[in-house]
Amino acid sequence: MAHQPRTFNESLSQLRKGIAVAWIANVFVLQLSIVACACAAYVGIQGSDIDYNTLGKVILISAGVAIPVAALILLYSYFFATKTVISAIGGEKRKVEQGMVYNIVEEMSIAAGLPSPPKVYVLIGTGVPNAYALGGKRNKPHTGTIVVTEELGYLLNREQMQAVISHEMSHLTADDNRVMTQLVAIASVIAILQSVFIYGSFSSNNRSRSNSNSNGGGNAVAALVILLISFCVILAAPALANIARAYMSRYREQQADSHGVALCRNPTALAQALITIRAFHQANPSTVQNSMYGTPGSLALYAPEQDIIQGFHNSDQGKKGSIFKRAMTKKRDFSATHPPIWERVNALVAMGAYVQDFVPYVPQHEQISGHIK
Secondary structure, eight states: OOOOOOSHHHHHHHHHHHHHHHHHHHHHHHHHHHHHHHHHHHHHHHTTOOOHHHHHHHHHHHHHHHHHHHHHHHHHHHHHHHHHHHHHHOSEEEEOSSSHHHHHHHHHHHHHTOSSOOEEEEEESOSSOOEEEEOOSTTOGGGSEEEEEHHHHHHOOHHHHHHHHHHHHHHHHHTHHHHHHHHHHHHHHHHHHHHHHHHHHHHHHHHHHHHHHHHOSTHHHHHHHHHHHHHHHHHHHHHHHHHHHHHHHHHHHHHHHHHHHHHHOOHHHHHHHHHHHHHHHHHSGGGGGSGGGSGGGGGBSOOOOHHHHHHHHTSOTTOOOOSSTTTTOOOOOTTOSSOOHHHHHHHHHHTTOOOTTOOOOOOOGGGOOOOOO
């Protein structure tokens, strides 16, 4: 029987090992993607006139390229990840050094044993209630950044906001968001490679066919096989990268819920916050189009679930759908970056949360206004 982590340090160690495995898996997929693109490019240029010694060199060189590419991603995410992610989210950023949110961050920093509070930003005009934690320097969580949207201040009371910030603070103390940002960056590069490959595949195929018609021979079949394998690899690569990243992201969120409760000692407030945020998204399904749920979405406190996404696509733009009809669906989506809310809330109930009589306040999207002071 596998050993179950019983302490914060044990579960933190398990989390870091899992993220390391996911990071290695993504680097491997990146390597396969680069090799596939290189092989396809070589065949596209040579057609059926393939020299297998040259092809072998192409494979070795392209495989080695993934190592410096991963290193560059690592360096970039170390120095520029916070600015890049905040910019990708959209909205106007405002650094906060006083007021309710900053005071809560100070309180949770003391609870987490940090020497000073991390930087705090409020995003204005994003249109969605959410929060992020972006890692700073390695093993120095106080150099990180906590980001909340102004809409979150409209929906949540102080206790619920404190629980959300505790969740984000636990990401900083675990140092997982810094590494997850690297995973997001690697997945983005893989997606770019796929786009470049698909864009160039038609001309490559035409060139290959032209050469094979003129040269004939068995190499024409080999050229088509190499192109087919490359095509399959590059199509599957983003999905493979996203599955590994999504699995680790779901595990991170579960751990952050648990560790956040250990900091704020209020599982009910966190459960209420999650229910309220989901209810808002369900009442306003067009929020699934928000830029916050693009590439950096796996770093957020909450990501819209499949029933909300499907509900938006099945309805007209701006048309209000059923708010709570499928609020607690138990359909699992293995590509999801977050556990379903019902699963997170049930885990919090097991920690002592009481939500049986809780009814969230769900305003319409146009009613949202800045309430963070």
